[in-house]
Amino acid sequence: MGLTFLALKNIFIQKEKSLAFFLTISISISIILLLLFISFGMRNNLKKGYGEIEAVYTLKMNRLKLNMTYRGVPVGQQEVRKLQELPFDVVEYFKSLPEELKLLSLSFRNVSRISFNGDEIIAVGNFSPAGIPRDEQFFFAGYKLKNFQGLKGTTVNLPGLGNVRIENFLNETGTEKDNIIYYPIKESQKFDIIRFTSRLTSTQDIKKILTAKLPNYLSLLEISGTSKENDLRFSFYDELINYFAYIILLMIIPILLLFNVFGFSIIRGREKDFAILRVVGFKKKDIARLVFIELAFIGITSIFAGILFSIPMAFLIQSIGILPDFTIADIEIPLISSISFITALVILLLSGLAPISRASGLDPVAAFRTIN
Amino acid sequence: MSLIKLLEIEKNYPDGLGEFKALKKVSVSIDSGEFIAITGPSGSGKSTLLTILGVLNPPSKGQIYIDDIDVYSLSGDRQADFRQTYIGFVFQDLHLVPYLTALENVLLPLAISLYPGKEQKKMAKEVLNRVGLGDKYHRLPGKLSGGEKSRVAIARAIVNKPRIILADEPTGSLDSGTGNEIMKLFQSLNNEGITVILVTHNNENKKYVKKNFLVRDGLIEVNQKWV
Incomplete structure (x- = not known):
């Protein structure tokens, strides 16, 4: 035993x-x-x-400060206050993203416009990389140059910028087309708010996709989920x-x-x-x-x-x-x-x-x- | 030659704020093969003496040598080994484990031994045969008579072939005839050379014992004859 x-x-x-x-x-x-x-x-x-759950997110992007020149003369800095002022089409941008990310709405604040010596400078424009060193392709401010009519698509030599391709003509009303040139800047501040929906699992995943497709002159500041029922x-x-x-x-x-x-x-x-x-x-x-x-x-x-x-x-x-x-x-x-x-x-x-x-x-x- | 030597043994128990002296500087020797009855009035210290002899109850003062070993200087584990090797206990209430059969009760001391299972069973059966319970191995204590239970308890005490048997009132709860049978069993074990020490009140046991320790007020009076 x-x-x-x-x-x-x-x-x-x-x-x-x-x-x-x-x-x-x-x-x-x-x-x-x-x-x-x-x-x-x-x-x-x-x-x-x-x-499968559609959550609504709010995206804040960096708002940038632009260095501006007028006819080759530096005129100071101007804050870009709306996404439309950037050479960046949000709608197109979201179209290029996976279908899980759907643009809901854009909200912009404080459209900016400055008058200077009879010419109007607006911080609006399309991106024109020609002649701009790669590491300076951060953001570009634009001139509204009345005398540059007809130069769209041509490359001009601008003081301080060298050869710049005139890409587009915009104004704030959209009725006139003006010559716009761009100037690189490196400072940034808060930018506007984009609302979109997502069926992705996490903000980390969303952030990855957004930043992968984002032009390098923009950066994501913040993403926050604000969805309701889900x-x-x-x-x-x-x-x-x-x-x-x-x-x-x-x-x-x-x-x-x-x-x-x-x-x-x-x-x-x-x-x-x-x-x-x-x-x-x-x-x-x-x-x-x-x-x-x-x-x-x-x-x-x-x-x-x-x-x-x-x-x-x-x-x-x-x-x-x-x-x-x-x-x-x-x-x-x-x-x-x-x-x-x-x-x-x-x-x-x-x-x-x-x-x-x-x-x-x-x-x-x-x-x-x-x-x- | 003395098998057991008690040198100035004292045992004190706390009693209120003071101490009760159960044993007072007791010194006795017990030779191998003796058959001793410890007698005395209730509360005189008989059971205390028995538990001290059984290496269960350390004295407050003094030394006990058994086979020249100072038993209470041993560690707890060595004391347990010592008990297993040297001492067999028979209690007044027998303290058989009620849910173990006679055989299993006798096997208990062997459960922690190094003997293989078959050898253990052989040894247990041998001692059960020895005490006359060869046909009741598998009876539970509840199905045994008083005398048979006592025999199981004795079988359990001797299964390890101890040199000393300590018994506390082994016939206390038995009728006279059964008591005598049990005493004869102790006597036969004593005749085989085992030292038997028992606490008893029963005068009928006089005829079996060779020596009497009369315990009174914590002191021992050694009588060569129980009178």
Whole structure:
């Protein structure tokens, strides 16, 4: 007869306690694991499903300061205050983006116009890279040059700029066409707001796409999601998942207590047995081993049972369809189960320390005296 | 040659704010093969003496040598080993484990031994046969008579072939006839060379014992004959 036999016999003899221990722990483990499965399942599903959710984003782009010259003479800086002033077509830009990004609206502020010596300078224009060094292709301000009519498409030598191709003629009303030239600048400030929708998963992904296609004289300042219903829906599930996480965390404490309570319950009333064992030569560590085997046997089997029970339950929940956003397919059941098993085992060991130490530390003489 | 030597043993128990002296500077020697009855009035320190002899209850002062080993200077584990090797206990209430069969109860001291399972069973069966329970290996204590339970307890005490048997009122709860049978069993074990020390109130046991320790007020009076 070895300790294992003795431990198993003790478990069998205390079958009510053992069964209560087994059922409580296995059901608790099962509930925790089920919550974990649901939590992970819904999260994964939401991640996938989020591609179908149209969220509205607000994009802020850099507003730039332009260095301006008038007939070759620097006249200072002017802030560009609207996207239209840039050689940049937002509509076309969004058309070039993946269909997940759809332009909703543009909102501009403070159209800027300056008059100087009879000629009107507007900070408007198309991009004309010819003759501009690559590293200076940041942004270009424009002249409205009345005398340059008819030069569209030609390259002219401008003071300070060298050969510049006259690309387009714009004015603020759109009725007149004026010659525009551009001048590189390197400073930037806040720019205008673009609203667009996205079916992409995250702002990081959106940012990547936007910056990849963005001309190098523009940069993204900020993207923020402001969607309504879908955001709320996501937020609700996110809250729910957090709530599950809280439940799981909170349940670790009762599980710890349960293990502890059951640990003590299986040694309670056995003071005489332990005293006998001590008298016949059992060392403290032999008693500790005996109680450990008992606790470990019930604990491990109940943890196993809890894990095994939770898996079909998860499938059942999926098949019944109580939780529409819950799919079990992408949950890494073996990984979650293994981590849960190890965690529960650690809790079991920790909570078993006190009853094991209590049983092995009993003074046999005192135990007999108490009993007698 | 002395098997057991008690040198100025004192045992004090806390009693309110003071101390109760259960044993007061007790010094005795016990030779190998003796059959000793410890007698005395209730609360005189008999059981205390027995537990001290059993390496279960360290004295407050003094030393005990068993086979020239200062037993209470040993570590807890070594004391347990010592008990397993040298001492067999029989309690008044027997303290059999109720859910273990007679055989399993006798196997208990062997559960932590290095003997293989088959050898353990052979040894346990041998001692059960020795105490006359060869046909009741698989009976639970609840299905045994008082005398049979005592025999199981004795079998459990001797299964490790100890040199000393300590028994606390082994016939206390038995009728006279069964008590005598048990005492005869102790006597036969003593005849095989085992030192038997028992606490008893039963005058009928006089005829079996060779020496009497009368414990009174924490002191021991050694009588070559129990009178």
